Amino acid sequence: MADTIEKDVTRGGQFLVKETKSEDIFTPEDFSEEQLMMKQMVKEFVDKEIWPNKNRFENKDYAFTEECMKKAGELGLLGVAVPEEYGGLGMGFVSTMLVCDYISGATGSFSTAFGAHTGIGTMPITLYGTEEQKQKYVPKLASGEWFGAYCLTEPGAGSDANSGKTKAVLSEDGTHYKITGQKMWISNAGFCSVFIVFARIGDDKNITGFIVENDPSNGISMNEEEHKLGIRASSTRQVFFSDTKVPVENMLSERGNGFKIAMNALNVGRIKLGAACLDAQRRVTTGAVKYANERIQFNTAISNFGAIRSKIAEMATSCYAGESASYRAAKSVEDRIEARVAEGVSHQEAELKGVEEFAIECSILKVAISEDVQNCADEGIQIFGGMGFSEDTPMESAWRDARIARIYEGTNEINRMLSVGMLVKKxxxxxxxxxxxxxxxxxxxxxxxxFNTPDYxxxxxxxxxxxxxxxxxxxxxxxxxxxxxxxxxxxxxxxxxxxxxxxxxxxxxxxxxxxxxxxxxxxxxxxxxxxxxxxxxxxxxxxxxxxxxxxxxxxxxxxxxxxxxxxxxxxxxxxxxxxxxxxxxxxxxxxxxxxxxxxxx
Structure with missing residues (x-):
């Protein structure tokens, strides 16, 4: 079985030593009719529900973020990657990337809420949960009836995720665990229904994952909303657990498997984060072009000035490159998943291994595109000049929202080192x-x-x-x-x-x-x-x-x-x-x- 997979599907990192032909890669021009319809639906949702209300996000209207998330759930957007048997659309990896891409054109606040819920809030249960856990939780998460959050980071455990101090102690009767600890920077905490919580049992080397329902009467409390540079209407709070009871059947996967769950969730999050910076770049570039065509200085539109034209060209080029790499990698992952399913592996296992195989490319995309979107927004401000610094234009909020992308899902510094380290290990x-x-x-x-001159x-x-x-x-x-x-x-x-x-x-x-x-x-x-x-x-x-x-x-x-x-x-x-x-x-x-x-x- 393994030999068949190796022959038919390129392995992660092989791009470095294996020639790839243009006909063998997937590009945005290859979208199917179904994918083009999905793209159009997401764009219409963003243009109708999000952009006209942009100020509400900038004014920290967390309730409105939740309201928009429910509307996304009604459209089926929260369940794109969820198998049909659990209430989702069961679409392929490329389609899930496409939705992440065009949702990013909304605002950083909404796309963060969306990404946290559909990715690290839902996916760990879909990929690691028991059948009972999936039947109980995933349909509600896919529909938007419930929202999910992911509790990994602690005050002393950021990039070193496995060093968390949160404890899980088994009760004397063996029916439940009591979780005690503090988590921070928890996206969607203010309106979530269920947490994925990572805690350490005894002196275990590795942490363990748990599904924890959000019940304040069960020892769960939160700080007020964090005041952030950007993504202002993305609910972000510290969460405290004090002897929070969690039934033993709510352990996610096996004891000590939490670190693996966390790392695989981050791999998926990284490649999707790359895609989730793309439409933001398109919209910033479009906004800059429109302004440059309208702004008159020295009796001519500033779009006629070479310095402005250079910026516009560079902004578009970085976005085009990001699109090219994102969908190439997404199809590589999808092909890997399909190859494993064809060989009899469960879809759950196939998706885990498919994304894990291309962890190098996931880190590459996360770093490259998160930095490109920041540079794009920065140049957008510059083209707008003084107006770009004003809250009356969308450029300054785009710049603020873009800044977080270089930090979450593992800082860009961590991801840079990971990409080379993983390649050496392979x-x-x-x-x-x-x-x-x-x-x-x-x-x-x-x-x-x-010294011969080749034929070019x-x-x-x-x-x-x-x-x-x-x-x-x-x-x-x-x-x-x-x-x-x-x-x-x-x-x-x-x-x-x-x-x-x-x-x-x-x-x-x-x-x-x-x-x-x-x-x-x-x-x-x-x-x-x-x-x-x-x-x-x-x-x-x-x-x-x-x-x-x-x-x-x-x-x-x-x-x-x-x-x-x-x-x-x-x-x-x-x-x-x-x-x-x-x-x-x-x-x-x-x-x-x-x-x-x-x-x-």
Whole structure:
């Protein structure tokens, strides 16, 4: 069974050592009729129910957030990923990503409430619960009759989630546990019906998960709502448990399995968080374009100024790249799930393993897109100028809401280190062959460079060759680092961060090149010249980042002849034969956006 799965479906992290063809990836242009209808429904919901009431979210109207969540439940949006037998729509992973994507166009407050409920509030029961637990809780969560929250973080246990002090003590008669402890930053706490709570039984090495109904008379109390920089109408409270009784049958999965539940929930949360930043970027970009077309200075619209056009082009490019990578990864996960189901594995187990397999890509997307949405909102403020700093325009709230995305679901620093660490572990287990390709790169460094000019007549011929070279940079840097530090590599965090930035740019740049190549094959190059320009622009910037981070990494662990050889290799692997005209590329992209008066890709 396992052999069949390995042959048919690419493994997580293999993008680094395995050539991917454009026809083998999924793109937003491949949405089915059903998915396009779902996309339209979500957009209409956001435009009708959320955007006209944006001020209510900014004024901390928590009751309105709950009201909108109930409406989302009535439309079936809360149950997209829930199997039909538990009251959901039972849609595939790509469709669940699509809903997360377009819900993000609402506000940070609502999309946070939505993501916390559908993801970490519902999913642990769906994936780890017993049949009785799923029948009891999931239909209510899928319909919006009940809302869920996730209690993991504690004052002393943030990134180190398994160090929580909350205790669960079995009663003398063995019928229930008494949970005592404090949880903080709990999204949806103010209106949730059920908590997923993590606590430690005795001196167990790992924490255990419990399903806890929200009953104030059962030793559950809360602080007032937190006052936050952004996501202001997302209910966020500290929750206290004092001898809270939980029936033994409400233990989630097995004793000591809580840390695994928490980590797998975060993997799903990370890839969906990446998607949940996309429509926010589209709407910020559209808002900036409209304002630039309307704002007159020096007797002309500011959209005619090169400095503004450059910003608009960069904003659109980062969003297009994020879309490309998100849906590529989502389909990889979906294919993995379907392959396991076809082999007789339960859907519950298949989904767990499918997402876990692509944990590296989940972390990559979380980091890349959460930073892109912040940069996009920042440039949106800049295009609006002084007005961008005012609460009368949507830019300042977009910037505030975007800031949290770099923190939750594991900080971007943690996720950067995780992505490289997980890849190294996969290599050690034989799941991804890094050693062979890394040795070939070392041999290439010792050899004589090929000075022949290759044929770049086909679209993206040079770009795809450059992607291959960027992969060699990662193999060179990471391979040498592993050789030098071995199991102590984890303690060299700045080196891991540099290597991770290289890994991120490889996946994002390759995704946008492959999507655009596929698009050009189906529609013709002349009809997608703006997308081609975005792909080329993104890659150019990626090469610069890889070059910079490569130098940083190499200098941190090498010296003398070894360092000189690796720096020469870095120069060779980040060199263009035909350097693209960045100004012309940005102009091509911006002209289309300004003409259409919106993000239009």
């Amino acid at each position: 290599a050690m287990k034989g799941h991804v062959d890094l050693l062979g390709p890394a040795m070939k790169v070392q041999e290439e460094l010792m050899g004589i460079p090929d 007549s086909e679209l993206f011929a040079e770009e795809k060759e450059i992607i291959g070279k960027l992969k060699k940079v990662f193999l060179m840097v990471a391979g040498a680092a592993v050789q030098k530090y071995g199991p102590d590599l984890d303690s060299h965090q700045q080196l891991l961060m540099a290597a991770s930035d290289i890994l991120i740019e490889i996946y994002m740049a390759e995704s946008v090149i492959l999507r655009t190549e596929k698009l050009a094959k189906s529609k013709g190059q002349e009809n997608v010249k703006e997308q081609i320009a975005m792909a080329q622009l993104y890659l150019y910037k990626a090469v610069d980042i890889v070059n910079s981070k490569g130098k940083e990494g190499i200098a941190s662990f090498s010296e003398g002849d070894e360092q000189r050889m690796m720096l020469m290799g870095l120069k060779r692997f980040t060199k263009y034969t035909n350097l693209p005209n960045m100004v012309a590329l940005r102009e091509t992209i911006a002209s289309k956006l300004i003409e259409e008066n919106e993000y239009c890709f």
